[in-house]
Amino acid sequence: MQRLVRSGNRRKPRHKKRWILKLTLFTGLIGVISVGVLWLYLYQSDLPLSYSEQSSEIYSRNGETIAVFSDAGRNRSTVKLSEISPWLIRATLATEDRQFYNHIGFDIRGMARALFINLKEMEKVQGASTLTQQLARNLYLSHERTWSRKVKEAMYTAQLEMKYSKQEILQMYLNEIYYGHGAYGIEAAAQMYFGKPAKDLDLAESAILAGVPKGPTYYSPYNHMKNAKDRQKIVLSAMVSTGEISQQEADKAYDELLSFQTRQERTTLSIAPYFRDYVRSVIVNELGFDESVLEHGGLRIYTTLDLEAQQAAEAAVKSELGNSADLEAALISIDPRNGQIRALVGGANYTRSQYNHVFATTRQPGSSFKPIMYLSALASQKMTSASQFNSQPTLFHYDDNRKTYSPKNFGSKYLGEIDMRQAIAASDNIYAVNTILKVGADQVIELARKMGITSPLQAVPSLALGTSPISPFEMATAFAVIGNQGKSVKPVAVLKITDEDGKVLYEAPDPKEEQIVEPAAAYVLTQLMESVFETGGTGNRVSADIKRPVAGKTGTTSTDAWLVGFTPELSTAVWVGYDKGKTLGTAESRKAAPIFAKFTEKALEKVPPKIFPIPDSVVSIYIDPDTGKLATADCPDRKLEVFIQGTEPQEFCTDHISEDPTPEPIPVQEKPESKSWWRHLKRWWMNSDKS
Structure with a gap:
């Protein structure tokens, strides 16, 4: 009996151990299954729309990101990882996440180390967020500090690691992180701080920028240079400790004198800001989209802008205007074959003035208007290229001899008997007024309307000399008709708009051509206008800078300087002047032509020269x-x-x-x-x- 009791007592502990073992195995199995289910759920679940995806983006004709429409004033330019300086990448990893390529989104060892240090110091002195965690916060979460946000952050971090490669995560991070002063992403930051693309950043510049995201206000070199340099030193030391650079390289980088953009030079806005504003007005005012949808609807807006041509336009304007305090400029370039706007610069400096001079209808085009009148004369066959008038001081009578008009040639230079080619090349005013009186101002205005000029035009002899104000946009549109063998195509900037899922919300119709004048008339005028860039022409001084067939016309008033011209591929209007109507000096009045020449040659440097088609x-x-x-x-x-x-x-x-x-x-x-x-x-x- 006693044996049985003892034997039963021995069985109970054994049974209990088995039960605990089974419970442990069952719990572990449930845990594994739960983790598997959670993993499967996270893998199959879509990540939410990021803040940048909720903002609408505008793209160039080749798919490059130009700007982000956001009421938060965000400036973002997305670039590939290969377009970012390796120094910046190494500096960021050394400072923010040394184990980036070894962890699965969470640095467990780093978290334990940070917890130990924080407990030791009795305050939070060290964080342990990985780049993936930071990216999850920036893309999908607000900055509130709650447990629910931490749980979401962990979920989104895991999903990012599941769905994207390390290279893709790093690229997204560097295009998303905030660098201060409205600049999101390293490309915007590099342009704002140093005026160069991210791929050209050197070690010293990279170390400065890699230190900014920890405290974009506190470590901004514009706000606190000492803090920025102290942070740069920490970044360089981190790179030494990871073996990325030597101590000698770190010291040299720290001592390097950095050249930051001045307040006037820097801009926290997008590429082509004047074009972006124009596109906004087209989408809202012409296409009927609500502004709230534009700001938060995640629209994808595909435009006609050629980024290389745009950069050529901005560089040409900047090279001629430099740091002039008040002098303004405008450049608009349209492909005459389809009406697509390739480049648009609305002013000398967007930070200084957001007024878009491309659409200013208060500027007199001067002699650049004359080709429209000569086209009317040729198309109506009332005159030919051989028609002659006497270039001499003349008192003209008009309005049934009740009024008189006495124009003067620039510099009081008169050429005697001249034909249309000579008149266009030398910009002779006497010949021009004779022409408009022969053709009729009303007929000239009628043709101008068909060519795209909508501004009010006065039917007076002085119209021949461009006394009725016209915008650069209208002038480029009108000259595009001449360059397109007499055919008019309505200018267009927006080609397509989709939602975030790719559903097409708007698509521009195929360009519709309208034959305004016969191709032969347009060609004859084009041939005559080529003389402007030849010996004796008003544009001859920049002819050496343009190595392709080009036709155009200069225009100068006391307050406005113009060159409007075209090649077979581009119709371009350039204007230079002051906003307050200040008189132009001699040097200032000569800036439109070199802007035109530099832009045209650079914008078309990859396009073989072509002659104008001969009808x-x-x-x-x-x-x-x-x-x-x-x-x-x-x-x-x-x-x-x-x-x-x-x-x-x-x-x-x-x-x-x-x-x-x-x-x-x-x-x-x-x-x-x-x-x-x-x-x-x-x-x-x-x-x-x-x-």
């Missing part, structure tokens, strides 16, 4: 420049000129006596004095079967 109904013949009649072998000075077929001179020059009673036209052949390769090619093409 079938164009003929070229030799004329006598003195009489405008067909030249004979006896004419000492003859020149090759272009005409709309059927408008060319029919009479031979008789001022030079010939022994042959029946003179014949001189065969058209290449002029030996022709210097430009495209002129040789063009003459050959015209002579092959057009003459």
Whole structure:
């Protein structure tokens, strides 16, 4: 009996141990299953929209991010990891997360170390957040300190590690983190602090910027230079301890004198800010989108902007205006073939003034308006390129002889009998007024309207000299008609808008062309306008900077300087002046032409030069420049000129006596004095079967 009792007592502890073992195994199994289910749930669940995704983004024609529409004033430019300086990447990892490539989103060892130090000091002196945790906070969470937020942070951190590679997480982090003064992401920060792309940051600059996110206000070199330098030293020391650099390299970087952007130079706004503002107005005012949707709807806006052309435009304006306190400028460039806006600069400095001068309708275009009038004369066949007027001081009578008008040529220079080519090249005012009186101001205005000019135009002789104010946008639109063989295409900036899921909310219709004038008339005028950049032309001083066929017209008033011109690919208007109507000095009045030249050549440097297409109904013949009649072998000075077929001179020059009673036209052949390769090619093409 006693044995049985003892034996039963021995069984109870054994049974209890088995029960505890089973419970432990069961609990462990439940834990593993729970972790697996949680892992599966997190893996299959979509991450919420990030704050940057909720903001609408605007893209260039090639898909580059231009700007973010946000009422928080965020400036963000997304770049690839390969477009970020390796020094900045190393400095960030050494400072923020040395175990980044070894952990799964949480640095357990770092968390334990931080907990020990904080308990020892009885305050929070060290954190242990990984880059992934910081990214989760910045992308998806507010800055409130609650347990629920910490749980969400852990979940989002795990999801980021599951769904993205380490390289992708690092790229997202460097494009998202806040660097102060409205700059989000390293590209915006590099541009704001140093005026250079992130890929060009050196070690010293990288160490400064890598230290800013810990306290964007406290460590900003603009706010507290000493704090910024102290933080830079910590970053450099961290890089030494991780073996990224030597102590000698750290000391040299710390001693480097950094060149920060001045307040006037720096901007915390997006690339192409004037274009961004224009796109906003188009989306809200023309396309009917609500502003709240634009700010928080996560729209993806695809535009026509060519980022390389835009950068060329901004650089050209900056190179000529420099740090001028008040001088303003505008540049608008449109592809005449489809109306797409490729570049837009609305002013000299967006930080100083957000007024977009591209759309200012208070500026007189001066002589740059003349080609519109000459196109009317050619298209109506009331005049030809050989039509002559006497360039001399003239008192014009108009309005049934009740009014008079007495224009002057610049510098009181008068050329005598000249034709249209000479008048355009030298910008002769007397010839221009003779032309508008012959053609009729009303007819000129009617054509201007068809070409895209909507500003009020006064039907007076001075209209020929550009006295009615017109915006640069209208001028580029009108000249695009000339460059597009007489066809008009409405300018467009927004091509497509989608929501965050890619659903198309708006898509621009295919460009609709309207034939405004015959191609031959547009080509003849184009050929005449090329003379502006040749010897004796008002744009000749910048001709060496443009290594391709180009046509254009300068315009100068006491307060405005213009050059409006085009190639087969771009129609560009450049304006320079003061906002308050201050008189331009001689040097200031000459800045529009070099801006145009620098922009055109840089924007098209990857595009092979092309001649302007020659329509079938164009003929070229030799004329006598003195009489405008067909030249004979006896004419000492003859020149090759272009005409709309059927408008060319029919009479031979008789001022030079010939022994042959029946003179014949001189065969058209290449002029030996022709210097430009495209002129040789063009003459050959015209002579092959057009003459």
